[in-house]
Amino acid sequence: MNIFEEYLNKILNKIKLASEEKLILLPESLSGINVDIPPKKFKCDLSTNVAMVLSKTNNEPPIKIAEKLKDIIFKDDNNIEKIEIANPGFINIILKKEFWTSFLLNINNLNNFGASLNGSKKKHLIEFVSANPTGPLHVGHCRGAILGDVISNLLKFNNQEVVKEYYVNDHGNQILHFTRSVYLRIKEKLDNQTFPQNEDDLYPGEYIKDIAQHIIDNNKDLQFDDYEKIKLTLTKLAITESLKLIKTNLNNLGIIHDNFASETEIVENKEVDKVIDKLKKDKFVYIGKIKAPEGEDTTNWVERDQLLFRSTDFGDDKDRALKKSDNTWTYFAGDVAYHNTKLNRNFDKLINILGADHAGYIKRITSVVEALSGEKNKLICKVSQLVKLIKDGKPFKMSKRKGDYITVEDLISEVGKDATRFIMLSRSNDAELDFDFTKVKEKSKDNPLYYVQYCYARISSVFRNINKNIDDKIDNENKNMQFNNEEIEIFKKISEWPKCVEISTKKLEPHRIPVYLYELSSQFHSYWNMGKDDVEKRFINDDKTINIEKLIFLKSIAKTIKTGMDIIGVDTPEKM
RNA sequence: GCGCUCUUAGCUCAGCUGGAUAGAGCAACGGUUUUCUAAACCGUAGGUCGAAGGUUCGAAUCCUUCAGAGCGCGCCA
Incomplete structure (x- = not known):
């Protein structure tokens, strides 16, 4: 429709x-x-x-x-x-006015009003969050997480197949530092050894202590005396613990991934070697040098021969390193292999959600996917720009060193899942977002989320007052319905909903949905208040009945709001 | 130095893959509750769409140049 x-x-x-x-x-x-x-x-x-x-x-x-x-x-x-x-x-x-009547009757019978079902059903893989498994998620991860989740919802709403995946970077230096940090906290607890204060590489956060305690409690038979001996076991245990934290965080945000892909597994299965061989055959890989960037301090720069991927063939500004000087694979190499496994699983479309700090990475990864698949635009990357945290009117900088992150947990407990999702979504993902902690908390009544929810709650209250259920089927045999001009204005707004869904899906930009829902709610609130002066515009008659027109009018609004809120993953309470 | 993103009202932002006289919210000012939820509504005020060129019947939107802000630029992930 x-x-x-x-x-x-x-x-x-x-x-x-x-x-x-x-x-x-x-x-x-x-x-x-x-x-x-x-x-x-x-x-x-x-x-x-x-x-x-x-x-x-x-x-x-x-x-x-x-x-x-x-x-x-x-x-x-x-x-x-x-x-x-x-x-x-x-x-x-x-x-004609009659057109809007039949329009309403039509959408009343639809379960997925607004969905565009013309396109063929395609298989999508969407990778998002993929934060290092070295601790709980913080506010910075939130936006991309929500963006990815809602893009998935949008695609599914349009009858597309979607797999949501998290790439676990459980391999490499960060993980070694993480494991050592956990180890040192264990030693602190068991043997009173002091945790080093001045090592930049270590993770200082309090949560490391909790992880350490969990590992001690659940592994009574383990010996923690020799780090080298226990390193591998401990790495696995520590990663499991931090993934648990991450999954809890995601759950609290209303996000559930279908799949967690492990980098270690990919390396151990020799996927990297296989894909590099493949690229070598097609001459996309060679030994060469990378020049130091200009305008930066390059005193420590040593030009060296390296295994490189020819991403400049695809428009990148330099070729990219696949091997480190110690002969292990770079992060990029692992990711190349990971993307190759995505291609092997026969998806039609790959989508990656990245944070702004990884935007420089897009060109090389889309290049390699193009090289491997021979297809342009197989992989689409969406960037979620920075969230600028503001606390008490001042910018709030998070520092890894001090471990003073605002975590997802803090955010949810203070602001709530729904408000977090709604606010993070209501701006274009390409633009930075100010997230004013104090303001959102103090002035929660000015929050646009409540404005939309209130609209739904008001409609629910009408249904409650006449002892009807919002989901009850409406018998619409009576085709001679009369709607006033204000009502028709709202029908017009509802008729824009499919257009909103279409463009949001096409561009993978879900921020249009909260904006639309706000506008629709605004028109409804306006209409509601007209009932004060004009009896004709009240919903419930004096004898506690409701006209079929009013019923169907309310239902179409409630339904559109509910559909939209479901897509962005936000609740629609019946009472507020 | 190079690349990506952003610049629209005092503030925070929309603006539908080029359309008509550029729209909301907040803040300011003035109103609305014996009546279905006032977490709401109505009104007033507020703009050289960062700047300059170009393409077009038509530009906030596309192209070029410039300015400002953010992010990034081998062996971090």
């Missing part, structure tokens, strides 16, 4: 026919033609720019073409009340 799409198709068909009959000429591409939501000041329902697009090819002014097309396209359309032509050549359509 995307009326914009339906009218666009109608227009395209009609002008194609007209061109066959030599009534008009068509340009090579019709892609510029669209059917839009007209600005409010033009009192119409749909508008199209088709005349302007055809003007040049036909060598006639848009207004003249519009006059011509008006008959060609809309002559036999009995949903239309009136067509107006406006400068510089828009065709503005006003639909």
